[in-house]
Amino acid sequence: MIISALKSSDNLDNRSPIHPETVSALIKLEASICFESGMGEGIFTSDDVFHELGLKSQSREECIKNSDLLISNQPLTNDEVLLMKPGSTLLGMVNPFSNQELINTCASHKINLASMEFIPRITRAQKMDVLSSQANLAGYVSVLESASLLSTALPMMMTAAGTLKPARVFVIGVGVAGLQAIATAKRLGARVEAFDTRDVVEEQVNSLGAKFVKIDLGETGQTDQGYAKELTPEQIQKQKDLQSEVCARSDIVITTAQLFGRPAPQLIDNSTIEKMKAGSVIFDMAVESGGNVEGSEVDKVVIKNGVKIVGYSNLASKVSGHASLALSNNFNHWVCDFYDKETRKINFDFDDEIIKSSVLVFEGNILNERFK
Numbered sequence: 001m002i003i004s005a006l007k008s009s010d011n012l013d014n015r016s017p018i019h020p021e022t023v024s025a026l027i028k029l030e031a032s033i034c035f036e037s038g039m040g041e042g043i044f045t046s047d048d049v050f051h052e053l054g055l056k057s058q059s060r061e062e063c064i065k066n067s068d069l070l071i072s073n074q075p076l077t078n079d080e081v082l083l084m085k086p087g088s089t090l091l092g093m094v095n096p097f098s099n100q101e102l103i104n105t106c107a108s109h110k111i112n113l114a115s116m117e118f119i120p121r122i123t124r125a126q127k128m129d130v131l132s133s134q135a136n137l138a139g140y141v142s143v144l145e146s147a148s149l150l151s152t153a154l155p156m157m158m159t160a161a162g163t164l165k166p167a168r169v170f171v172i173g174v175g176v177a178g179l180q181a182i183a184t185a186k187r188l189g190a191r192v193e194a195f196d197t198r199d200v201v202e203e204q205v206n207s208l209g210a211k212f213v214k215i216d217l218g219e220t221g222q223t224d225q226g227y228a229k230e231l232t233p234e235q236i237q238k239q240k241d242l243q244s245e246v247c248a249r250s251d252i253v254i255t256t257a258q259l260f261g262r263p264a265p266q267l268i269d270n271s272t273i274e275k276m277k278a279g280s281v282i283f284d285m286a287v288e289s290g291g292n293v294e295g296s297e298v299d300k301v302v303i304k305n306g307v308k309i310v311g312y313s314n315l316a317s318k319v320s321g322h323a324s325l326a327l328s329n330n331f332n333h334w335v336c337d338f339y340d341k342e343t344r345k346i347n348f349d350f351d352d353e354i355i356k357s358s359v360l361v362f363e364g365n366i367l368n369e370r371f372k
Contacts, residue, residue, distance in 0.1 A: 004067035014042025138315035139180030155189020173256035263290035278306025287311035
């Protein structure tokens with residue numbers, strides 16, 4: 001079997017799908033491993049480092065044409081999919097809800113497509129969960145980037161020149177990204193508050209030393225995959241009204257609310273922004289899926305009434321070394337768990353929950369009902 005890994009096609013994504021410290025897992029499969037030349041540039045790793053580990057560098061076109069299993073951080077173009085060998089497999093982050101054409105082309109060209117975004121949230125699959133591994137690092141980055149734009153320090157400081165009060169940080173959404181944002185802000189000495197529609201996370205917030213803000217929205221909850229359920233328009237408005245009071249007293253507000261496969265809910269509108277102090281920062285982590293904040297723009301800092309609204313994308317890529325380490329491990333675990341050493345092929349066992357969930361296209365058939 002030939003396993004190939006591609007360099008990211010997005011200039012803002014510095015991550016590498018194969019990392020020198022984790023590639024041994026693939027090497028043990030006794031497969032031929034190739035990579036697109038320059039793949040490790042974003043993590044300051046030259047081709048020679050991979051060559052010394054026994055990997056072979058190729059052009060992007062060669063990797064795509066020759067591979068039996070192709071690993072990619074980013075979706076391939078339609079033309080690139082057509083270069084792949086019928087019967088081969090594309091494994092990666094494919095942004096499926098925005099790439100119906102990719103799914104259709106894989107089906108018509110008989111390319112098997114496995115989407116890492118559809119890894120189920122079960123215990124056995126945690127080691128493959130790219131959304132969680134990358135969201136964790138994104139939460140960390142959101143705090144550092146916000147702090148860099150603030151005109152004050154985060155921790156309380158008692159000095160001869162006077163006492164400097166700690167910054168107030170408010171995190172909206174306590175998933176993987178939110179929890180890491182809370183933990184990072186606390187480590188930097190900020191006073192942290194957090195809110196989530198799921199009351200079940202209050203204990204986690206308190207365990208990190210933050211205060212859980214209670215807003216009675218009526219019946220809420222979470223899906224069987226652990227995601228927050230979508231709120232009604234009335235509940236969203238009530239949340240906006242009550243959390244605006246917390247935003248008004250905060251120096252940094254970080255929003256993390258996203259709905260898998262749907263636009264992110266807008267949680268902070270202009271009326272809330274007008275209440276906030278000039279010089280404060282709002283970091284919209286959901287900007288790529290529509291945004292939680294009115295007026296946020298992808299990869300821009302918009303200043304409104306003196307408030308900086310930040311909409312940076314590819315946050316995990318800002319710590320590309322660790323992001324690549326985690327991402328490559330996620331890929332490796334999927335490959336190693338389903339690689340059959342006797343046949344030297346991926347064992348597509350659809351009785352397995354992970355295969356059933358993550359494989360969107362197999363042998364010319366679109367399997368997930370949402371994309372048929």
